[in-house]
Amino acid sequence: MKNKMNARFHNLQGGLFSKVTKADVGENSGRLMEQGYTFMSWADPFFPDPSLPESIKQVLIDEINQGLVSHYTMPIGNLELRTLIAQRLKKKYHVDLDPTRNILITPGSDSGLIYAMMPFLQEGDEVLIPDPSYPSNFLDVQLCGGKAIHVPLSPKNNYQLDISEFEKRLTPHTKMVVITHPNNPTGTVFNRQSLEALCHFIIQNDLILICDQAFEDHIYDQLEMIAPMSIEGMFERTVTVFSISKGLGLSGFRVGYLVSNDQFMDVYYGGTVNVLGATNTLAQKAAIAALKDESILQRYHQELFIRRNDAYEILSSIPHVKAIQPESGILSWIDVSKLGTSSEVAQYLLEHGHISVNEGTPYGYQGEGYLRIVHACFDSRQKAIKALQTIKDCLIQLGKEKGLAD
Template identity: 30%
Template sequence: MEKVPPYVFAHVSKLIAEKKAQGVDVINLGIGSPDLPTPAHIVEVLKQAADDPTNHGYPSYVGMPSLREAVAAWYKRRFEVDLDPETEVVPLIGSKEGIAHLALAMVGPGDIALIPDPGYPTYHMGTVLADAESYPMPLLAENEFLPDLDAIPANVLERARVMWLNYPNNPTGAVAPISFFEKVVDFASRHNIIIAHDNPYADVTFDGYRAPSLLQVPGAKEVAVELNSLSKTYNMAGWRVGMAVGNPEVIAGLVRVKSNVDTGIFNPIQIAASAALQGDQRWIKERNAIYQRRRDVILDGLAAAGIKAHKPKAALYVWAETPEGWKSNDFAMHVLDHAGVWLTPGTAYGEAGEGYVRLSLCAPEERLREAMERLQAIDF
């Protein structure tokens, strides 16, 4: 356990709770938990399914056939990707669970996982739990926050078993063109590496952008799996339901781990998830328009405060540069202490996050305006 530090956001919650106990009205822009409601038709399906006592027993380890079929049908409609629901789809108790368990299925002592830096912390922590090593791939502004595959040393590639990617990206908000995914698939094929692409923000997009799936690349299923989640797309973060799809051998390994560790997802949640995937999707465009307005409020507010930021085409975050002379954590604490606003320091996502803070769009527009006004009122 000495290798496993407390989860970074658990520490943040404690900091914010302490401030609130002191009477501070904290505006928390740190966590990407959708504040907008789950659509009513999905909630209604959950209620009806929960009323049926036959749904209260142990669920299937591999998920209900109806949910696996709904996932496969959704991937076909959304990305033109064909999936076998029997062998290439497994539901997850949220994609975070899948990330950690996938690491256990793919790497072990002596192996290396290639990790984006900055990146979602569970990519690294799953590797640590599997007693493997992480090799950071810096995501730099000059490379449009895409990893430089050619910079990975040969001796690292010899032991690399998996490469984690995440586009649209958390925390940077960067997106990847399909040409980059084509390069990744070719790279993985040449170096015998599995690509694990985390894609929960594919349908949280702005300015007409439409995010692709890695699995759209010909031959991708031979070297890749993709994780997705209903948390962001359908405002279902607390429901804990997602999916892993793609390479059948990797999916089988993930199922083997999961069947020994968890007992699946409550059936009414699976039934409601199927309804979400199969139902009317037009509301998502209206929801994204709300996020886009919030994004613009933050960008305008940061600019007025003299803070540079990257304009995201997708995801739930604005990746902003700290003012000159400020380290990420110091600036975040300064803003919390003097403005009562929490911004996540970029170093929470890796060393390459130094010099940045992440701001979440998951707060009402009026609170975002207030946060920006508070930020503009302090010295830094």
């Protein structure tokens, strides 16, 4: 009977019968955690730190005591939360948003990302997606009936967008571009030149942009974070996806949001109940508390910057491994191709270091020979350094086993 299911869903991993190699689907992670493995494969800052900022905790306690959180909010989300988001984005990107028309609260941003695509994509539509990037960008397009067209990025220009690579892949079927900005897994913050060229290409060819800014909060080295929706001519053709999971470290609450123009929001608001339901009421209260307490982001930023520096120092000192200095966030993307395939090296770390990292391959064709390491996990810097050092020791040992000279 399973063959009666839509063929687009046939290649998903993490079900009961598929061979699972990814760390973040199915029961895989749970089994490894029970066995005490070190987890550096969930893009979740400080995981598994059990603490919650005091300002958020107190709001949650008060809300539970009042009891109203056992009820729905309106499906498009709590108005106070939408208002705070509009203020935040005005300050950050100078965009004027009406919280009653341009913002939709979603249960996490993964659901927001696929919902952003759904109303646009029909069978045969082609979507240009930088490679490497977040695996769901490719998969979601396929689930919506579109065709994911991989546009290669290169370490030679620090993984910035090369518009000639987009132009080469443009056809009469191209409808959309999907980018993760800053990028996951490379951490690249697309610069003004890249983004202006991309937006020009999108406008010239009458395309739609879905821009996932889940990692926008922690940008290092005074780099400029530009939201494409703020570039002239783009607001009317952009849907931006946001999350409180990464910057604020609140992934467990499952709150994200979409931002777009009135025309698109008309459709998204209309379909919210059918597709997303409503976001958890208590979780939205937590998001409000988190956005009001600006000290949380500041504190995390300082700590994540230190963690980024530690990670680069250790990973870039491993013989036969190439590391790039992440420009944002919590992720390191390293080239281990001299030591083996992504799968071989990740498996070696699992067996010999009891550390789970991500293989590069789900991030696109450019991911073979790479690993993604979530360097900013754990409640303390010392634990993170220890785990990174274990990775280094294991990879030095692997190099020796492969007969590579130091």
